[in-house]
Amino acid sequence: GAVVSQHPSWVICKSGTSVKIECRSLDFQATTMFWYRQFPKQSLMLMATSNEGSKATYEQGVEKDKFLINHASLTLSTLTVTSAHPEDSSFYICSAGRQGASTDTQYFGPGTRLTVL
Amino acid sequence: GESVGLHLPTLSVQEGDNSIINCAYSNSASDYFIWYKQESGKGPQFIIDIRSNMDKRQGQRVTVLLNKTVKHLSLQIAATQPGDSAVYFCAESSSNSGYALNFGKGTSLLVTP
Numbered sequence: 001g002a003v004v005s006q007h008p009s010w011v012i013c014k015s016g017t018s019v020k021i022e023c024r025s026l027d028f029q030a031t032t033m034f035w036y037r038q039f040p041k042q043s044l045m046l047m048a049t050s051n052e053g054s055k056a057t058y059e060q061g062v063e064k065d066k067f068l069i070n071h072a073s074l075t076l077s078t079l080t081v082t083s084a085h086p087e088d089s090s091f092y093i094c095s096a097g098r099q100g101a102s103t104d105t106q107y108f109g110p111g112t113r114l115t116v117l
Numbered sequence: 118g119e120s121v122g123l124h125l126p127t128l129s130v131q132e133g134d135n136s137i138i139n140c141a142y143s144n145s146a147s148d149y150f151i152w153y154k155q156e157s158g159k160g161p162q163f164i165i166d167i168r169s170n171m172d173k174r175q176g177q178r179v180t181v182l183l184n185k186t187v188k189h190l191s192l193q194i195a196a197t198q199p200g201d202s203a204v205y206f207c208a209e210s211s212s213n214s215g216y217a218l219n220f221g222k223g224t225s226l227l228v229t230p
Contacts, residue, residue: 004160006160034217034218036220042222042223043206043220043221043222043223044161044206044218044220045220046217046218046219049217091158093160093161095218097216106216106218107163108153108160108161108162108163109160110159110160111158111159111160113158
């Protein structure tokens, strides 16, 4: 149990376009979902925390108008990178906290590789 | 700000040997610690966790030690296997931060036959 999926697993897009990444909890309900970004050979950096039905909380330095997060249901959160540029190329990873459990238990998705040309 | 860091960026061990990966943290309010394994191109995989009311926890071939006095965390892997080759991250969280995870820099473990 506690499987998290992401779609797509990789995407290549042109500069200026928007890209949507989905994060789904497949066999449990996720009260909270987290979005991380990881550059090559670096650690995961938390971008934002989203709770179902409310606005996401963004970390300092993360532009909320550029990285739109929607957590419309207990099993789905989406991250939209708007007007993507090459510097947005990164590995984006989501995690989900299981409803009913302590929110410090997070289950990670497999990640989405974004390449902006 | 508070940070979580690792002492060694790379570690090379021979198959069958024990591995020890270290991590230092600075947030005295941290109360939950986790070790993750990440293979290339994949998401982090949970290995083992420990709460601040414990100083040792054992899993299958892995042991996590927590020293709150010096804010140090270690992961011990017994009888290291080639499949253990990956990057290992420690992460910490606290109830103060809403349990958002703060990841360390990572240690690359290479297991040679």
